[in-house]
Amino acid sequence: QVQLQESGPGLVKPSETLSLTCTVSGGSISDYYWTWIRQSPGKGLEWIGYFSSRGNINTKYNPSLESRVTISLDTSQNQISLNLTSVTAADTAHYYCARDGVAAGGAFYYGMDVWGRGTLVTVSS
Amino acid sequence: EIVLTQSPGTLSLSPGERATLSCRASQSVSNSNYLAWYQQKPGQAPRLLIFAASKRATGVPDRFSGSGSGTDFSLTISGLEPEDFAVYYCQQSGTSPWTFGRGTKVESK
Numbered sequence: 001q002v003q004l005q006e007s008g009p010g011l012v013k014p015s016e017t018l019s020l021t022c023t024v025s026g027g028s029i030s031d032y033y034w035t036w037i038r039q040s041p042g043k044g045l046e047w048i049g050y051f052s053s054r055g056n057i058n059t060k061y062n063p064s065l066e067s068r069v070t071i072s073l074d075t076s077q078n079q080i081s082l083n084l085t086s087v088t089a090a091d092t093a094h095y096y097c098a099r100d101g102v103a104a105g106g107a108f109y110y111g112m113d114v115w116g117r118g119t120l121v122t123v124s125s
Numbered sequence: 126e127i128v129l130t131q132s133p134g135t136l137s138l139s140p141g142e143r144a145t146l147s148c149r150a151s152q153s154v155s156n157s158n159y160l161a162w163y164q165q166k167p168g169q170a171p172r173l174l175i176f177a178a179s180k181r182a183t184g185v186p187d188r189f190s191g192s193g194s195g196t197d198f199s200l201t202i203s204g205l206e207p208e209d210f211a212v213y214y215c216q217q218s219g220t221s222p223w224t225f226g227r228g229t230k231v232e233s234k
Contacts, residue, residue: 044225044228045228062221102180109176112171115172
């Protein structure tokens with residue numbers, strides 16, 4: 001059973017960089033879209049972006065965050081990392097990592113079928 | 126970006142009743158394979174219920190069903206169980222950025 005666990009500081013100062021790690025256990029990190037999502041009361045669920053380990057390795061980010069976000073994969077550690085620079089109070093949220101991709105009937109479909117428990121990050125001085 | 130509008134915002138029903146949740150997209154979801162539904166309970170991460178508009182995820186009871194295409198999708202719970210009272214989100218992965226609806230809360234009447 002694949003499990004995801006987010007880790008990182010719960011408090012980040014304004015203008016600094018938010019850095020989170022998601023550790024994957026119980027399964028392979030290959031052949032999926034490894035995704036970060038955040039949730040705040042004001043903005044609901046917001047897709048941050050993904051790192052794809054399927055086929056051509058690539059990343060895709062939400063244009064609203066693209067200038068500040070980097071998602072990377074460390075296959076030796078089975079970890080996905082999120083860096084978000086120049087944070088403000090608007091970046092305060094629960095941050096989740098999730099595995100996007102369901103294999104069914106020989107086909108691949110989008111769908112975030114495994115989620116971490118999430119971690120609350122507060123941006124405050 | 127594609128805006129997903131979910132209705133109603135809150136659905137007040139009794140156990141055993143049928144729940145029908147709507148998700149309308151601001152533009153066509155390029156392929157119904159790219160529409161998913163999630164359930165979220167307080168203090169928990171979302172849980173995948175439906176992918177590809179109508180396929181149930183592993184372990185999801187068959188009282189949950191999804192349908193729709195283009196811009197109109199729906200999630201039906203055929204007979205509410207106590208554990209089904211939660212918030213439900215639709216999400217599209219057809220056009221970047223992936224987006225979520227604001228959710229429908231199904232509460233006990």
